[in-house]
Amino acid sequence: MQKSTTIIGILEMFEDYYSYRDVQARFAVGNSTITDIKKKFAVMDIPLKELTTKSPKVIESMFYANQHPGKNLPLPDFSQIYTKLTDKKSKSNLYFIWRGYKKVHPDGYQYTQFKYYLKKWLDENHLEENLRMVVERMLGEIIYIVILV
Incomplete structure (x- = not known):
């Protein structure tokens, strides 16, 4: 699943005949991902300018429908988890927080999926590590x- 900025960027580059x-090279994706995005966009039958006016979540949901159909497992409150992990006085770590989640929800997500959804939440809410800057130069x-000092 690609982020909305990547989807829009790929489509804009193809519109400019790249x-x-x-x-x-620009987005570090493979041919199949590019082709998949182009095919899905062609089926949508909306102009690129209209697509760029939509919110990132809407764009991603248009290109990637529900990734886990049929799974309606409860997710924890990630803002509370983030607060626990970043609090200097707290001695909590992610594994023990997940074990507490599993005690409350025995059929809940396993540790790897728990980390995946936490990272997804962090990417959406705390983007400091995820920023990129394109420098076009001759x-x-x-x-x-x-x-370096």
Whole structure:
């Protein structure tokens, strides 16, 4: 499942006649992912400008329907978990929080899926680590110098 910015970026690059190789290099996705996004967009029959006005969650749900059909397992309150994990006085770790979740919901998600949904929640609510900046430049125009002290 790709994020909405990746989906829009791929479609915009193809609208500007970029090649598969250029799109792969920019977004680090494979041919099958690119083809899948293009096919799904062609079926939708809406213009790209209209798609860009929609919210990220709506765009992702348009391209990727329910990833786990039939699974209606309860999820914990991730904001509370985040607070516990980032509190300096708390000695909680994710594994013990998950064990508490499993005591309350014995049929709930296993540890790996629990971590997956927590990471998904963190990506949606705390984006500091997920930011990217595209720098378009001509060779030799600007030199970036990084000095490590």
